[in-house]
Amino acid sequence: MNGSNFDRLETVLRLEGEPDRVPFFEIYIDKEVMEALSGEPLTKLNQLDKSQLNLYFKVVADLYGRLGYDYVPLRASPDFPRNNMKFLADTATMPHSQREWLDEQQGLIKNHEDIDKYAWPDPEKLAETRLEHVKIQAKYLPKGMKVIPYTSGVFENVSRLIGTVPFLQKIYVDPKLVEETSMKVAATIMKYIDAVSEHEMVGAVIYNDDMGYTAGPMMSPSHFRRFVFPWQKRIVETVHKHGKPVILHACGKLDVLMDDLIETVKIDAKHSYQDEAYPVTRYKKTYGDRIALLGGIDVDKLSRMEISPFRKYVKDTLQQCMLEGGYALGSGNTVTNYVNLGNYKAMLEVGKKYGQYHDN
Numbered sequence: 001m002n003g004s005n006f007d008r009l010e011t012v013l014r015l016e017g018e019p020d021r022v023p024f025f026e027i028y029i030d031k032e033v034m035e036a037l038s039g040e041p042l043t044k045l046n047q048l049d050k051s052q053l054n055l056y057f058k059v060v061a062d063l064y065g066r067l068g069y070d071y072v073p074l075r076a077s078p079d080f081p082r083n084n085m086k087f088l089a090d091t092a093t094m095p096h097s098q099r100e101w102l103d104e105q106q107g108l109i110k111n112h113e114d115i116d117k118y119a120w121p122d123p124e125k126l127a128e129t130r131l132e133h134v135k136i137q138a139k140y141l142p143k144g145m146k147v148i149p150y151t152s153g154v155f156e157n158v159s160r161l162i163g164t165v166p167f168l169q170k171i172y173v174d175p176k177l178v179e180e181t182s183m184k185v186a187a188t189i190m191k192y193i194d195a196v197s198e199h200e201m202v203g204a205v206i207y208n209d210d211m212g213y214t215a216g217p218m219m220s221p222s223h224f225r226r227f228v229f230p231w232q233k234r235i236v237e238t239v240h241k242h243g244k245p246v247i248l249h250a251c252g253k254l255d256v257l258m259d260d261l262i263e264t265v266k267i268d269a270k271h272s273y274q275d276e277a278y279p280v281t282r283y284k285k286t287y288g289d290r291i292a293l294l295g296g297i298d299v300d301k302l303s304r305m306e307i308s309p310f311r312k313y314v315k316d317t318l319q320q321c322m323l324e325g326g327y328a329l330g331s332g333n334t335v336t337n338y339v340n341l342g343n344y345k346a347m348l349e350v351g352k353k354y355g356q357y358h359d360n
Helices: 006-013 031-038 050-067 112-117 123-139 154-162 164-173 175-197 221-227 229-240 255-265 280-287 299-304 307-321 341-354
Strands: 071-075 085-088 099-102 146-152 205-208 246-249 269-271 292-294
Touching (some): 050 071, 050 123, 154 175, 154 229, 175 205, 175 229, 229 246, 307 341
Parallel strands (some): 205 246
Antiparallel strands (some): 085 099
8 A cells, every 4th residue: 555645635736637546634633533543642641741742743643644644734723712612511432521612692802992902812922833833743754744734714713703693793883893803813824824834844734714504604705705705815825825735624515605715715625515515526526627625524424324335435425526636535524533433444444445546
């Protein structure tokens, strides 16, 4: 079996034809799942401790390499402090200490004065920290692999800071508040993304910005064009100036936004799909000649489908999407702590067996 080689994934991201085999792609694998797969106590490591941080990055790099990935994802998101979270016990098979949800009815930024009072992260310090993490992770990469940092986006951070419901009201009654908050968020993201994108061992950047539900976008296309896409475009340009591709992870049925995301924002690849509303096979037929399509194995099926029909489902999805390249196999969202580990392993096995483009 072919070893790790970032050129394989880069061929897909740049739509440069067929690599040797279909690469694998995930934004990340939950710590609990990595712990179960590696046998190492990742959930118990204190990453504020430098030695434990090094151990964490080493275990993660070894695991991704062993599973057949060509890169290691690395969290590079800013920590925008918020207090509008709800917490409950996690009932997953491999549980978090708590499961959290967003309280969509409220946020910390209610008016223009709150923007000035808010404890914004220091962009310079954040850039320094995230770049240091890239350097540490790069030390442990198996040969042929690179790092792909992932960051949260403008829309989701602004809507969470203002509160989802108040945000959707403010775009009508106080659009300046939305614009000013967006500018602060985007400036922070651009600063550290610029720093990490320049590193030679960074192969691409994942930009996470959930913008919709299964029925459609969270607001009208005209509002995305006014409040969101100009900032997304600038963030993508920040990465592109270093010659790196940008992968958009965005949940929701975004058909009516895709032309803007491809032609205006200029994303290189799209991730996050749900069979019930927007299967990856449909996206491949519609957009596969314009951007790369990544993942798409429905998380519900990954979690609950019986193994035999699941293998067939993965094989069918793979064979529809791998035609002429431009596709990487993976989950429709993330490898969450409630997936069926047997199904996850089966997905990779099917990819290795049936994802070959050429005889080796």
